[in-house]
Amino acid sequence: MRPCYMRLPQDPIDSAGCPQFAFGYSRVPPRFGTVDRTQLELLEASVTHTPAPHPIRHSATPRTPAPRPLVVTADDGILDDVLRLAAAAGVEVNVAHDPGAARSSWASVPMVVIGADQADGLAHLAPTRRRDVYLIGQDRDDPTIWRRGVVLGAEQVLFFPADESWLADRFADAAEGERGDALVVGVVGGRGGAGASVLATALGITASRRNLSAMLIDLDPFGGGLDLVLGAEEVTGLRWPDLADSRGRLSARALRAELPARHGLTVLSWDRGDVLGVSPESVQVVLAAARRACDLVVLDLPRAFDPTFDGSVSACTVILMLVPTEVRAVAAASRIAARLAALASDVRLVSRGTSPGVTGDGIADALGLELVAHMPDERRLDGQLDRGDTPGLHERGHLATTSDRILDALLFERQVAG
Numbered sequence: 551m552r553p554c555y556m557r558l559p560q561d562p563i564d565s566a567g568c569p570q571f572a573f574g575y576s577r578v579p580p581r582f583g584t585v586d587r588t589q590l591e592l593l594e595a596s597v598t599h600t601p602a603p604h605p606i607r608h609s610a611t612p613r614t615p616a617p618r619p620l621v622v623t624a625d626d627g628i629l630d631d632v633l634r635l636a637a638a639a640g641v642e643v644n645v646a647h648d649p650g651a652a653r654s655s656w657a658s659v660p661m662v663v664i665g666a667d668q669a670d671g672l673a674h675l676a677p678t679r680r681r682d683v684y685l686i687g688q689d690r691d692d693p694t695i696w697r698r699g700v701v702l703g704a705e706q707v708l709f710f711p712a713d714e715s716w717l718a719d720r721f722a723d724a725a726e727g728e729r730g731d732a733l734v735v736g737v738v739g740g741r742g743g744a745g746a747s748v749l750a751t752a753l754g755i756t757a758s759r760r761n762l763s764a765m766l767i768d769l770d771p772f773g774g775g776l777d778l779v780l781g782a783e784e785v786t787g788l789r790w791p792d793l794a795d796s797r798g799r800l801s802a803r804a805l806r807a808e809l810p811a812r813h814g815l816t817v818l819s820w821d822r823g824d825v826l827g828v829s830p831e832s833v834q835v836v837l838a839a840a841r842r843a844c845d846l847v848v849l850d851l852p853r854a855f856d857p858t859f860d861g862s863v864s865a866c867t868v869i870l871m872l873v874p875t876e877v878r879a880v881a882a883a884s885r886i887a888a889r890l891a892a893l894a895s896d897v898r899l900v901s902r903g904t905s906p907g908v909t910g911d912g913i914a915d916a917l918g919l920e921l922v923a924h925m926p927d928e929r930r931l932d933g934q935l936d937r938g939d940t941p942g943l944h945e946r947g948h949l950a951t952t953s954d955r956i957l958d959a960l961l962f963e964r965q966v967a968g
Contacts, residue, residue, distance in 0.1 A: 618644045619724050622652045622672060623665025628686050631710050632663055632717070639721035640801065649675050656680070660724040663717070669698040679703045682724070684717065686710070719799055723842075726802045732841040733964055736866035738851040738890075740873035740883025745902060748935070748949065749872050749925075750850040751779045751815075752942030756953035758814035759945075762845040765806065768819040769833070769862055770852035771826045777810060777819035781938045785810035790818065791825040796832040802842035813940055816844070830857040837865050846957075855889055863893040868960060870898055870922065873913055875905035880913050887917045898922040900956070922959060925952040 621632050624647040636643045644659070646652035649672040656662065661682035664672060669685060685704040687695040699707040708717055735753060739746035750766060757764040768776035768790070777783045787810030793800075809816045818836065840847045849862055851869075863869060869890055873883045890897045899919040901910030903926070910924035928948045935941065942949045 617655070617659045618642050619661045619663065619721060620644050620646060620652060620655055620659040621663045621665075622646045622649065622668045623663075623686070624648065625665045625667045628665040628667070628688075631714070632665075632686070635714055635718040636721050639718050639725060641721040641725045643721075653677065661720060664702065664704070666695060666698070669695075669702060673698060673701040677702075681705070682720070684708055684720065715798075722799060722801065726842050732844045732847045733960060734837075734841060734847045734849065734865055734867045735960065736849040736851045736863060736869045736894075738869065738871050738886060739853060740871050740886055741876075741879045742853065744872045744874055744879065746872045747773060747776055747779050747850050748931070748941045749870070749900065749953070750848045751776065751940065752949040752953045753956065754815040754817075754846070754848045755813055755940060755942035756950060756957055757846045757848075760957070763806075763843070764815055764846040764848065765809070765840050765844045766815055766817045766848050766850070767837070767840060768817070768850050769858070770850060770854075771820045771828075772852070773820065773850070775819045775821060776850055777817055777821075779935065779941065780812050780815065780817050780819075781940045782810045782812040782817055782819075785812060787811075788818070789821040790828055791821060791823055793818075793836055794825055794828045794832055796835040798835065800835055800839040802839045805836070805839045806843040813943065828858065830861045833858050834861055834865070837862070841865075853886060860893055863890060866894060867964075868896045868898060869894045870900050870956070871917075871919065872900045872902055873917075875901055875903045875908040875910065875913065877908060880908065880916055883913075884917060887919060900925060900952070903927050923952050923955050925949070 619636070619641060621629065621636075621643050623629050623632070623645075629645065633643070644655065646655075649668055652662070652668075652672065653675060656677045657680060661684070662680070664683065664685050666685065666687050680703070683702060683704045685695070685699045685702060685707045687699075687707050687709050689695070690709055695707055706713075706716075737746045737750040737753070747768075747770075754764045754766040766776060766780065771790070775783065777785070777789075788805075788808045806816055809818050811817065818840075837847070837849075849866060851862060852859060871883060871886060871890070873879050887897065897919055899910070899914050899917060899921045901913050901921065901924045910921050913919075914921040926948045931941065931949070942953055944950055
């Protein structure tokens, strides 16, 4: 049985009598990569679950449904393949069977997929140039398909089955909007017990207070679990062992919906179980989904030099190294700083505490790093953490004010950079 889809009218003016059908095709394609059980659950969640509204954001304006990708073809074989891939990505599409029906929505849709059978007719209409146009060819040896792609302004000419997974990823990107370039901030302690996990949590809380969507990711399996720092250890949701075998692509929307959250901050934490490691590949799959899901991703980095550490550091926009104002802490931090310098282009210092002989500026000079902020010790912090109080909630505390200064600097730089 053919899948259903939204059919565009043959004449844009005569739209009142056009029959419309709800897209309802959900079969996972036999040729679409390898999907493990966790990914299937996330894929199902992306179709059947609607994430809860962000607890801090308030809006009286109803959300306008996002426009659907447009498929322009009358070839049943091409249409079946494209619909199958869209269904695998959990995406609904509009289908135009001729160039005239495609013209009215050409500029407003997130992406356009054109079958080779409609390429000449669409090129004759000379539609405006736009991004995210893909042409489906049927014969690699046909020299005219490349010329037609150039005339249409297509970014890619695709051939099935070789390019099926690539197109499915583009459908998933369209479903998740324009995001994909979140600010990724890594936080690492210059020595053990420096307070990196606390600062990482406070940065996430501060971002949520500003109505930014933020995700906190625990990359230290021996840290006891970042959900404890956030006070979310009793909140149900996925932890790292649930995602340890992730491959390919995870749905950003589903990942965010299935993770525990508190105070508007989503967290991916280690649990207290027996799984103590995740492959670098799985970490990169999760980080890619997190970047598509949020405005800010904060990584609580381990002090361990391994492939997972290296890949996570390389994924960061900026690294913050938290160093207490102690001679021994500076000596320990120098080894971390040397490793970071080989992996990241932007490493900065946050100093903490008060010492008569060691200052934040002195540490910055010793390590060769820019001092982005100095944070005095916060009174009664240890007791607050033992009670399950979330660090950074008290807006006038040193943690919150320091996090504000750091985010001000990073977000301003990002805005200036465009």
